[in-house]
Amino acid sequence: MTSESMKAIFKKVGIKNTSQRQSVYLYLHDSEEPLSAEQIYMGMSDTESVNLSTVYRVLDLFVKKGLVLKSNLSLEDKATYEINHMEHRHHLICVKCKAVVPIKGCPLSGYEVKLAQQTQYKILEHHLEILGICPECQKKE
Ligand SMILES: [Zn+2]
Ligand SMILES: [Zn+2]
Structure with missing residues (x-):
């Protein structure tokens, strides 16, 4: 840059x-x-x-x-x-320490196409966050 x-x-x-x-x-x-x-x-x-x-x-x-x-x-x-x-991004979030990890790629892009075909909707966007417990926090448990 x-x-x-x-x-x-x-x-x-x-x-x-x-x-x-x-x-x-x-x-x-x-x-x-x-x-x-x-x-x-x-x-x-x-x-x-x-x-x-x-x-x-x-x-x-x-x-x-x-x-x-x-x-x-x-x-x-x-x-x-x-x-x-x-660009479209999703995140993996640790519920304990609130660490945020961006996820590469989108698991729903194929699904959006299918859904649009099924419903005749023009899909605009979606939001997805995945919650979990990071390895660091698992160690502390
Ligand atoms: Zn954590
Ligand atoms: Zn997505």
Whole structure:
């Protein structure tokens, strides 16, 4: 992800390009999993002088503009953020520690086609979350 392509993304949603916004976006973009604001802040503070409230402000803006997805999984302070790739995603969620793992691919894409044929519906979207207990939490049980 280049600085230029981020600039283009910001322009598209009508927000100003700043180095802090680029840093937050890039950090999230390079992450394999959804991150909390604290994790982003900690990760960024190695390379950039930024404070946590700025990270929150930038994230809020990104969420409002649809660039970033926020998952509010029951606990307020456990909100996690991930880049909105505009692609269809499902998540596996640990009910104990609220860890969120994105699932690759969609198990329902074939089913949607079949359902559309059966019902004559034009299918628009679906949501699916899978709940479970992660290996870490199973060990603690
Ligand atoms: Zn867990
Ligand atoms: Zn799906």
